[in-house]
Amino acid sequence: MARWERDAPGRLARAALELFGERGYEQTTVAAIAERAGVTERTFFRHYADKREVLFDGSNALQQVVVASVAEAPASAEPADLVGAAVAAGGALLAERRDFARQRAAVIAAEPGLQERELLKLERMTAAVAEALRARGIADVDAELLARAGVAAFHLGFARWLVEEGDGLDAGILAAYARLRRLVA
């Protein structure tokens, strides 16, 4: 017989999202999350560096998909094109769980501290994309700027996909990116 229930991080993340939805982020203590997940507060902090982090488990996977897409693009691809495709690929990863994304976004929108964390994750993704572009031989400043443009399109596309009903996330991100290119041309 197993000594503990399996997947403590997952149970904690689910309990946290539930409680944040029920009582709000501020009104939810880490102790309450841990209790619902059937562990102690100390165990929460062994899996998540802080209370905010419990909502950002997936951001690492997202970053990896986008970076991989940049790295694996054919050598012939134009930088400005491949960046758009990469962030769209990242969008495809999230597209399957729209309800979860909406629930999570509602919590984040209500809490500046969580918005900060989300922005930090996007900034880290930007840095990683820029690094991947540099690895393809693109100049420093150009890599940085293209990464920022791509992530900006991702950000806007994602936000609109949460609110609207219609189209797919990757298509929305690509559309935003294309519109940005036309806007500043």
Next chain:
Amino acid sequence: MARWERDAPGRLARAALELFGERGYEQTTVAAIAERAGVTERTFFRHYADKREVLFDGSNALQQVVVASVAEAPASAEPADLVGAAVAAGGALLAERRDFARQRAAVIAAEPGLQERELLKLERMTAAVAEALRARGIADVDAELLARAGVAAFHLGFARWLVEEGDGLDAGILAAYARLRRLVA
């Protein structure tokens, strides 16, 4: 005789920057900042919502300058042009205190929590610029995208201005913005 020294917020901000430089952000308690400024810890939190905020007093002024620049641009100005000019105008505001900016940036760079706050301030500026663009009759998505492009150029230009020796901040931001436009064209 005045009951208290003048300008408690200013004294707190200066004391904080000193101490963060001497001991690091984490190793500096709010109590220590307050003591150096000659007030109590409670007074610190009356002027700054939290420990991070003490480094971001100027961000409001920056946002106002940029937004005003967008709002006051001639009606004939192209949106994509006026955004670049607006963020460059914001840069001009910061340009006079390069040493301060560098000292502050060194502290922020060493502390993820402070980077988060900086990103939140930039995001708020983005939202304000987008709103100012909408007020000029620019469509929602376009306003959002142009604001993001402008702030991205500001962000990159600012980061490079801190590291390099040469050119002015506003020029660097304009150059970054122009390069972005050419890159995605």
Next chain:
DNA sequence: GCGGCCCATGTCAGTAACTGACATCAGTGT
């Protein structure tokens, strides 16, 4: 199949960020 190590978790005490409630008293206006 037995001894021992591993490692996720529990326990507990401590620090520091932040908050609410109430007290104080120089300056200011009447």
Next chain:
DNA sequence: ACACTGATGTCAGTTACTGACATGGGCCGC
């Protein structure tokens, strides 16, 4: 003179987070 304002002090409390040490099932080598 006198009330009133508003910035500050005082103090007790909550909660996020950390370090140190204990526990005990699972599993590996023998």
